[in-house]
Amino acid sequence: MKILFLLSVCLSVIFSSGCNDDKKHRLVMATNATFPPYEYLADHKIDGIDPKIVSTIAEALGYELEIQDMAFDSVIAAVQSGKADIAASGITVTEERKKQVFFTVPYVVAEQVIIVKKESKIKGSSDLKGLRIGVQHGTTGDTYVTKNIQEPERFNNGPLAVAALLADKIDAVVVDGEPAEVYIQQRPGLKKLEQPLTFEEYAFAIGKHNPELLKKFNDQLMKLKASGKLDAIIQHYKEINAPGNSGKSFDNTSFIGKFQESLYINFFKDSRYLYLVRGFAVTLEITFFAVLMGIGIGFAVAVIRSTADTTGKLKLADLLCRVYLTVIRGTPVVVQLLIIYFVIFGAVDVDKVLVAVIAFGINSGAYVAEIIRGGIASIDKGQMEAARSLGLGYWQSMREIILPQALKNVLPALGNEFIVLLKETSVSGYIALADLTKGGDIIRSQTYDAFLPLIAVALIYLAVVMLLSYLLGLLEKRLKRNE
Amino acid sequence: MSDTVFEINDLVKKYPATTAIDHVSTTIKRGEVVFIVGPSGSGKSTFLRSLNLLELPTSGKILFKGNDITSSKIKINRFRQQVGMVFQHFNLFPHLTIRRNITLAPVKTGRMKQAEADRKADELLERIGLPDKRDAYPNQLSGGQKQRVAIVRALAMNPDVILFDEPTSALDPEMVGEVLSLMKELANDGMTMIVVTHEIGFAAEVANRIIFMDQGKIVEDGTPEQVIQNSANPRVKEFFSKVL
Numbered sequence: 030m031k032i033l034f035l036l037s038v039c040l041s042v043i044f045s046s047g048c049n050d051d052k053k054h055r056l057v058m059a060t061n062a063t064f065p066p067y068e069y070l071a072d073h074k075i076d077g078i079d080p081k082i083v084s085t086i087a088e089a090l091g092y093e094l095e096i097q098d099m100a101f102d103s104v105i106a107a108v109q110s111g112k113a114d115i116a117a118s119g120i121t122v123t124e125e126r127k128k129q130v131f132f133t134v135p136y137v138v139a140e141q142v143i144i145v146k147k148e149s150k151i152k153g154s155s156d157l158k159g160l161r162i163g164v165q166h167g168t169t170g171d172t173y174v175t176k177n178i179q180e181p182e183r184f185n186n187g188p189l190a191v192a193a194l195l196a197d198k199i200d201a202v203v204v205d206g207e208p209a210e211v212y213i214q215q216r217p218g219l220k221k222l223e224q225p226l227t228f229e230e231y232a233f234a235i236g237k238h239n240p241e242l243l244k245k246f247n248d249q250l251m252k253l254k255a256s257g258k259l260d261a262i263i264q265h266y267k268e269i270n271a272p273g274n275s276g277k278s279f280d281n282t283s284f285i286g287k288f289q290e291s292l293y294i295n296f297f298k299d300s301r302y303l304y305l306v307r308g309f310a311v312t313l314e315i316t317f318f319a320v321l322m323g324i325g326i327g328f329a330v331a332v333i334r335s336t337a338d339t340t341g342k343l344k345l346a347d348l349l350c351r352v353y354l355t356v357i358r359g360t361p362v363v364v365q366l367l368i369i370y371f372v373i374f375g376a377v378d379v380d381k382v383l384v385a386v387i388a389f390g391i392n393s394g395a396y397v398a399e400i401i402r403g404g405i406a407s408i409d410k411g412q413m414e415a416a417r418s419l420g421l422g423y424w425q426s427m428r429e430i431i432l433p434q435a436l437k438n439v440l441p442a443l444g445n446e447f448i449v450l451l452k453e454t455s456v457s458g459y460i461a462l463a464d465l466t467k468g469g470d471i472i473r474s475q476t477y478d479a480f481l482p483l484i485a486v487a488l489i490y491l492a493v494v495m496l497l498s499y500l501l502g503l504l505e506k507r508l509k510r511n512e
Numbered sequence: 513m514s515d516t517v518f519e520i521n522d523l524v525k526k527y528p529a530t531t532a533i534d535h536v537s538t539t540i541k542r543g544e545v546v547f548i549v550g551p552s553g554s555g556k557s558t559f560l561r562s563l564n565l566l567e568l569p570t571s572g573k574i575l576f577k578g579n580d581i582t583s584s585k586i587k588i589n590r591f592r593q594q595v596g597m598v599f600q601h602f603n604l605f606p607h608l609t610i611r612r613n614i615t616l617a618p619v620k621t622g623r624m625k626q627a628e629a630d631r632k633a634d635e636l637l638e639r640i641g642l643p644d645k646r647d648a649y650p651n652q653l654s655g656g657q658k659q660r661v662a663i664v665r666a667l668a669m670n671p672d673v674i675l676f677d678e679p680t681s682a683l684d685p686e687m688v689g690e691v692l693s694l695m696k697e698l699a700n701d702g703m704t705m706i707v708v709t710h711e712i713g714f715a716a717e718v719a720n721r722i723i724f725m726d727q728g729k730i731v732e733d734g735t736p737e738q739v740i741q742n743s744a745n746p747r748v749k750e751f752f753s754k755v756l
Contacts, residue, residue: 417592
């Protein structure tokens with residue numbers, strides 16, 4: 030009996046500590062996976078020097094690693110607020126950042142370099158003043174150029190800045206040295222200037238509330254350095270990211286050969302077309318549910334407004350509807366989306382697709398409401414009088430007589446609104462939702478090719494819109510048969 | 513049951529700029545066929561429309577079968593189910609078939625089941641000679657056919673009284689006859705009818721009472737013979753001398 034008791038105590042201790050371990054032993058890493066070879070998406074997984082180092086150390090410390098991909102300017106904030114334990118995103122050590130977070134010992138000494146087109150006359154940093162300089166928003170290059178040269182043009186990621194350089198939208202790009210090697214090797218038209226703009230050190234950032242983690246992490250990092258493993262990791266990722274062949278050989282001299290290679294790199298290598306397929310599914314999902322919500326809101330608001338206009342009732346509801354219409358139609362949908370995501374749902378973890386559905390549904394509802402209200406107003410008032418004179422109630426008359434006719438009249442305008450809505454969802458990327466447009470962006474950020482991904486995205490939208498227009502035409506014809 | 517359908521006491525309808533009905537009192541008895549005539553703007557249409565509260569009176573009382581329908585306690589939909597109305601522009605429901613136009617109200621107000629209402633609609637369409645139009649839509653009908661359907665749509669509710677608001681004014685002349693003969697048929701069957709019209713000849717033939725309105729007031733009220741031929745009122749005399 031005694032032994033059994035002891036055993037059960039032991040078991041419960043083991044289980045409960047097991048539970049605690051489970052919670053404690055998760056390490057959340059914040060990164061921005063558009064920075065090869067430090068971090069990037071490969072086969073839809075985040076890989077690179079930083080994830081490899083952190084996962085090696087996490088394993089040694091007994092942590093389970095979870096990697097969160099976010100905008101670069103959010104990674105420091107994420108460890109500050111405790112949403113992540115460690116930020117590993119090729120972060121340069123600066124005095125400003127040191128005030129906000131702890132830095133580990135540096136694992137790389139890197140330089141900020143200047144990339145220009147081969148035929149460019151820019152020789153060094155002294156030539157940059159007055160030209161258009163591209164940087165990645167929130168990076169050291171951004172800070173340095175802003176402080177020491179002038180206001181730069183800030184892009185969301187490095188590849189976008191490079192694409193802009195190639196398209197002659199800017200004259201030079203200031204980026205970190207490592208990814209710069211990758212960019213210039215993949216794009217033969219570019220070169221890196223010999224003289225770097227500035228030197229810097231990369232380190233991992235850890236929240237100031239967590240000095241034990243800093244110490245443990247530094248110990249492991251020193252061990253990695255001493256054993257030569259650190260250099261091996263860095264060398265490995267530089268090599269696999271070095272531009273070699275695309276895995277297949279194409280006839281590079283003919284136009285068709287180049288096109289085939291481009292097609293292969295943009296869509297088939299690493300199954301990149303999946304970004305478009307999945308993005309398209311997300312776009313359709315958002316649009317479909319936002320349309321349903323828009324119709325619901327639109328009908329309710331239109332009926333309330335029309336009732337208030339013709340009978341003088343529902344004054345308060347009418348006022349609320351007017352405020353809703355004014356606010357929604359008076360502000361851009363992107364701003365509404367951002368407010369709903371960051372302000373209204375700021376404190377809760379909520380599915381981004383749901384946020385987008387709500388934002389676009391509320392937005393569309395305002396336009397649908399005014400379209401339907403116009404439809405109701407276009408119905409001869411004798412229709413309502415006839416229905417009422419037969420003893421039908423107001424709402425019954427609305428439902429049976431007025432709305433069916435109004436809807437038929439406004440069907441073309443409604444169809445148009447839904448087409449607009451489908452295209453408007455392309456701003457979902459603002460809240461890091463991987464919709465169709467964002468899918469094209471991701472491919473672009475990996476292949477540095479703006480043409481094919483953008484054309485593919487445009488063609489998919491166009492095809493859907495044409496199909497929708499055709500179906501609406503059929504529906505209209507069917508409804509016209511009654512006349 | 514009382515023999516009085518409507519009892520109107522001191523009815524007034526004012527608009528911001530004008531007084532459309534100016535202290536009107538009268539009584540409509542069961543089975544009466546009352547025609548309201550008078551010059552344009554005399555308030556006759558407004559008077560007719562206030563009888564089923566499409567216009568709300570400013571003051572005065574309207575009793576329907578003894579109940580005050582201007583009281584806020586009245587169930588307005590139940591009251592209207594007992595009063596049919598035929599409009600100048602027919603106001604058929606263009607998105608519904610002819611049969612659905614007729615059966616919608618009886619079914620939706622819970623008076624009949626759909627099958628029963630369908631049977632009744634078929635009967636009524638047979639009676640007006642349009643049985644083959646039951647699945648057609650209103651816009652496929654001529655004006656005269658539309659108005660006859662509108663009349664049987666009102667009839668389908670088995671109303672105590674039917675109000676006609678210039679039922680032939682929007683019709684081509686060759687279509688007027690078919691509508692008038694249906695109305696005459698109803699009058700002969702004993703339906704209580706209140707008709708606003710410009711068809712004075714028809715009024716003289718069918719009405720058993722004519723009310724002459726001018727400037728919102730009833731200025732003459734009697735049999736067709738009394739009002740049309742023997743009125744002492746100069747306004748009435750002048751009107752009939754022009755229209756006859």
